[in-house]
Amino acid sequence: MLDRGLVLMSDTRTNSGVDNISVFRKMYHWNVPGDRMIAVMTAGNLATTQAVVSQLEERTKAPDERDNSLLKAPTMFQVATEIGKLLRTTIEGRQSANGEKGKGRFTASMIVAGQIAGMEPRLFMVYPEGNFIEASWDTPFFQIGETKYGRPIILRGYDRDMSFEDAVKLLMVSFDSTLKANLSVGLPLDVMVIERDGFAPKHEHRVSLDDPYFNAISSSWGDALKNAFHSLPDYSFYSE
Amino acid sequence: MLDRGLVLMSDTRTNSGVDNISVFRKMYHWNVPGDRMIAVMTAGNLATTQAVVSQLEERTKAPDERDNSLLKAPTMFQVATEIGKLLRTTIEGRQSANGEKGKGRFTASMIVAGQIAGMEPRLFMVYPEGNFIEASWDTPFFQIGETKYGRPIILRGYDRDMSFEDAVKLLMVSFDSTLKANLSVGLPLDVMVIERDGFAPKHEHRVSLDDPYFNAISSSWGDALKNAFHSLPDYSFYSE
Known part of the structure; x- marks a missing residue:
């Protein structure tokens, strides 16, 4: 979350074990020009997150159900509430259908980002239980997965007044560290920039x-890291 | 693990919840000048690791049990085997004494580092199950906790031929990132440098x-990180 808007990045790797990896998009958005821009990123069980997103998609398409829809919610808080409810009931449904062996499985979490006209851009992290927290300038970014x-x-590179380009660069450096360490995170990456009062993606890119x-x-x-490291004062055994 | 020896660092924080934190040393060593230097670092359940270390300590003190002792083991492999067995039986003892509710509790892992005269310095990571892996130049460092x-x-800063001082600096930077992110890791830190063929700590320091x-x-x-970040090429929305 920046002064000038919101910057999102997600990878696309899903796996059921290291011998079964696939590419699936984990970033979705819906927008009404001039009125609202809502983006969702997902982590966790793919069947769960796809079920939630499909239900969100269907709601945006079926006019007679639009009283539930993201496109009619009056505030981003209502949007997050709605998504949280859908996430919780989807997980609970799968778990109860699978009885004892469903316990703790099918879990997922989401980041919800966006803006509705006349209000501030907002950023939420939605837990599997359906509750959520909102970013503030004290805690201006969320990660899931x-x-x-x-x-x-x-933590070190973020500034609320940085440019969108610098924020994308920062997220790429962050993802690079994760990609190097964990096989369950993989290219391609999806990038989206949401400018304040833009109500449409200002920039989308697949890395x-x-x-x-x-x-x-x-x-x-x-x-660059090695140079940074060598720029620090040297340790000495005898300076204590 | 460096060409010139071994560098160890550990924190000292233990906790049973965020409202109950204490300082306990997690790094121990035993040495016989000219013959051997053995160091152990611990992570996990404190009662388990203290029990293992106490048993190791007692063995080094009771001459009639010295056939089990770290100070008599002919190789570092035997040392790691011995420590692994002790760790596994300690965990199993606590778990079985606590029945169903002991399951998965009392777990711990250890790093074993050292050298016995006439052989190479060696570095092992010991799992709760008692088995262990050894560092190689492909995977020259271990972390636990x-x-x-x-x-x-x-990953980025390590070089096998770096100086001991640079290695200590690198571990301090690494710990600094962890300290900033996780309350369960805390100062003071213990540092120890084991020089090849030294058979005694070359350097010890409590941060x-x-x-x-x-x-x-x-x-x-x-x-330094911000400078490194800004030294990277800038992202542009229009260069795709």
């Missing part, structure tokens, strides 16, 4: 395996 | 809350 490897650089910019970042970040 | 936040910088060097690293690493 494999969050740890990529977190330190975001594929042969993306020249991402590859340049990935290869030069190692050297 | 909260491993993820601090891993990317080690306390007011350690001037660590504080300098911690505060300048943020700036």
